Amino acid sequence: MSTPVIKVENLSKAYQLGKIGTGTISRDIERFWITKVMGKEDPFLKIGETNDRSVKGQSDIVWSLKDINFEINQGDAVGVIGRNGAGKSTLLKLLSRVTGPTTGEIKVKGRIASLLEVGTGFHPELTGKENIYLNGAILGMRKKEITRKLDEIIDFSGVERYIDTPVKRYSSGMYVRLAFAVAAHLESEILIVDEVLAVGDAEFQKKCLGKMGDISKGQGRTVLFVSHNMASVQNLCTKGIMLEHGMIKAVGNIEEVVREYLSKSRDEDVVLADISKRKGNGKLRFVHGHVGCEDNETIETFKNLTIKLDFNLDPTVVIAQKRIDIGINNFMGDRVAWLSTSNINDAFNIQNNSIEFTIKNLPLAPGDYSCNIYSEINNEVADWLTEVMDFSIAEKDYYQSGKLVPRNQGSILLNYNIK
16 A cells, blocks of 8 residues: 655745735734744735636635645655646745645645755855755764765766856756756655746757656656656656646646646637627627637647637627627736738628638747737727637647757747758
């Protein structure tokens, strides 16, 4: 029978947006006394909201995680997946004890080595070698144990030439190489890795995945791995946890969990008629929207994407001029693309009560998007809705290079080759 090494019960984490504090010194002191000294619940904590980035909430408290429950057994390789803002990194920080939970309990059996962000756990003024000893000491290892592993760590990292150089002079790739080598080789029972491996090159990523597989299958240690690369997750992990808006949406066999996650990136049907937040005189009113790829499968870059809108028309209006626009925004709300009948086809047949835009060879990068939809009849705004028809473009190794394109490298992907 497998032994649980991590048990999470009713785990929640709340964050306050904007200013921190109750507003008065006396109430801040009261909050400190009740929560820190007496160990009771925070009386000033408002009832919060789930962490949905696409919706502006009414409260300044958001629940990054809400009522999470699961068990992980010794030797399990667990993939933690979900969209940006789902709560993955918060969960790993709680498990690593970087931060504490708002409510709930985490029971851990064994030492944890974690790699959450580039440079986590390293002192910039110390050399690479000194940081290896520092990390080992934090894990509770003796100097003799660390020395025994030292040559193996340095060899795996590939930064031997710089091992006596302060790590503040390392590139981000060198940081990750050494940090992973330290976390993987020191004697911890649980290894937690966030998606920082994307910083490394394809060869090193492959090397890391192989090492994590050996740690889990060969050494019987437990691995938690966060990544947007579903191929890597499926190759490494046997179990999966899918988070959505801070709550568990799926847990179990990794193939089933990944299938559930990818289904969220498929066709999106939205009832627009029920949305109250809109502008316009109502002479045209959007009632239904659909976003999907030509094959009705996962929405991916370089496929053809179709956006279809159904609408109702006021039958008493004589239409002299008409226009329909779609603005596509990224998850930060920035405009990344614009489609308009005024550009290419203002003679479309509006009497069909529907219109379909097709984006050929979709160039948008993987991530979460939403649409603003706008219509004009006779030069007056008829219907205007913002941040509707959310859809996700799936992460994928689009260039067959063994790695994902970093998210900070723009909102589009170019279909190019090199000679």
